[in-house]
Amino acid sequence: MTGHLAIFLPSVSGGGAERVMVILANRFAEQGLKVDLVLAQAEGAYLSQVSAMVNVVDLGVPRVLQSIPKLARYLRSSRPDAMLSALAHANVAAIIARRLSGIKVRLVVSERANLSVSASNAGTLRAKFMKRFVAMGYPFADHVITVSKGVEQDLVTGLGLSSQKVSTVYNPVVDQELLEKSQLPVEDDWFKRDQAVPVVLGVGRLSPQKDFTTLLKAFSRVREERPVRLVILGEGPLHSELEKLATELGVQGDVRLAGFKDNPFPYMRHCSVFVLSSAWEGLPGALIQAMACGAPVVSTDCPDGPAEILEKGRWGSLVPIGDVGAMAKAISSALAASDQPDVSRRAMDFTVDQAVANYLDILLPGHGDGHPESLNNYNPGR
Template identity: 40%
Template sequence: MSAPTTASRPRRLAMVLADLARGGIGKMRVHLANAFAAEGVAVDLLLARTDSPYRELIGPGVRLIDLGTSHAWFGVPRTAAYLLRERPDVVLTQRSRVNALVLRSRALCGLKMPVHSTFNTNQSAQLASLTPAKARSQLAQMRRWYPQNDGLIAISHGVADDAAALLGLDRAAMRIIYNPVVTPELHARAAGPAGHPWFSDGGAPVILGVGRLEPQKDFATLLDAFARLIAGGADYRLLILGEGKLRGALEAQVAQLGLGGRVALPGFAVNPYPYMAGARLLVMSSAWEGLGNVLVEALALGTPVVSTDCPNGPAEILEHGRHGRLVPVGDAAALADAIRATLAAPLPAAQLRAATARFTLATAAAQYLDALGLAR
């Protein structure tokens, strides 16, 4: 059994992740871990890989533990040893491989502490991006292990609907908890200088994209849309923050479109908020998402947004177009039109900021603690 939570022993939560990476998921998990610790929960953050720029954001109340591997089999001995030694009151996981690792480890130990898992993206779209053999293997693993969790959380209603249908799960039993995007530090961090001369040289205004340079983010469509905008006589510059395996292909596309002086890909930024605050518009061109954190971040800073109506999240964030235009996935012409229309008539900043009230760290942390049985 899990160790009792008493006045002499704080509530203990184990958050088990493959890594913090450089994307929104890692940043959201660090936000939550720090918030849980601030509420008096003893938080252990177990990572298979600890090399992440987000390590610097981990607060002193969070203990970082290096698992060395997140392999669903090879990671069992070290994970099981941790569970036996520390007896956390509850375990929170994400990703099917890590979830399987924790559930196997719990079974090996004969322990009963509850295990919860979070769905962070549209599972069907993610599987469709894999090779058929890998997709079949991952789907089989998900259908085997996810029903064995004591609780399941999704970061948007669309993600929950998809996971329930794909995996045969009870949709009514799943909790919907939006990501903790809006933190008390967000505006303070946005007040600093953006690390690129375009925000201070007095030149053409900047349109911003933020995300990994991977197929999921579909920056190729954003580049095509931007080329249409420029061909129509608009005077803007496009800056895309992020790094990934498609850098070479995107740079070649920039050259082929003749946009060399108007497009910059400066790489990953740990603090993208000054860029968002200084941009005229943020565009999210994703093929799929779990929520779309960058949309919330930009709105919180009063920056207008345009997004693809991808599965899942943007329609929920923007309330089906009320707070920003939505366009079909992969449609460069529609994206260019939406960008042009938004630049011509941006929504009031006060409306945009008010739209993010559902996505605060305080709200998400309280909902997670309740779902995990750790609330007081």
């Protein structure tokens, strides 16, 4: 396959969007495409995971707004066939930069969040106004890719984008590397096979969006009924607040805020139940990853993604956002269940190969048929 693709991001810090874009860049390059990963600032946890086949272009500016003139110059000099961007503020910058460049490069932007929900929960003026900037800018993109049908519907009904201009492509989450990494030994002794106490697992940034406060409170209720432990993987501004809450609830001895892990997958494979407690999402990758590892799952029915992933409860319990009692009941039921659905089967609908083929269909229309390699015979062997 031939062609020249650019992917624009602020950086490759440790967020879900950045991880997805690095995966796509690497896979595009493996297929013989020339790939430029254009970063406002070449820094972040995923920089070491960028393939040597991908050309990293460092614009060398600390803010996305400052990157616009340099991105326009890059487009004029490099003239890629298509450019993909992700994250709302970077998408708006990419739209402006293409207009300034004066060249005809196909521009596809990726929206990963329900902007209506994000705007209503925004804590800064910039975040509150982002929905307005997006509404003005996105019509000038050639196409918008969303990570879930819920996000797609929000753009069409909430922002008035043409449904012909928006497509849902599920994130590239599951690949052979994830499945192999899940088989590695888990670092935490709470997860050892000889431990009789079940472990509830949460994964994500310690921020209001992930609502680990509700998870902690629900866990404390389950803890009143039976021996159980809770591990949360992730870092963020609410670390000390969550530690304080665990102490107030009297469960600090059975709770570990274990920090960010490069490889959370063995934890997912060995946990007794994985819980997504988020107040809102776009398409929660951690939920899909846990399912790929075979973990029984409980999730809030938040906008958007969990109901799509779990097919309205077929593969795991959906509970109302912030409902401590319902979450505690669902966790207890999952721990007590002798029969669990084979969630790894559903996770195979979110493979990297399928996502790469779908992205290329939109970025380079007519590039050729994509026949993703199947992982459906994988058994996580929990």
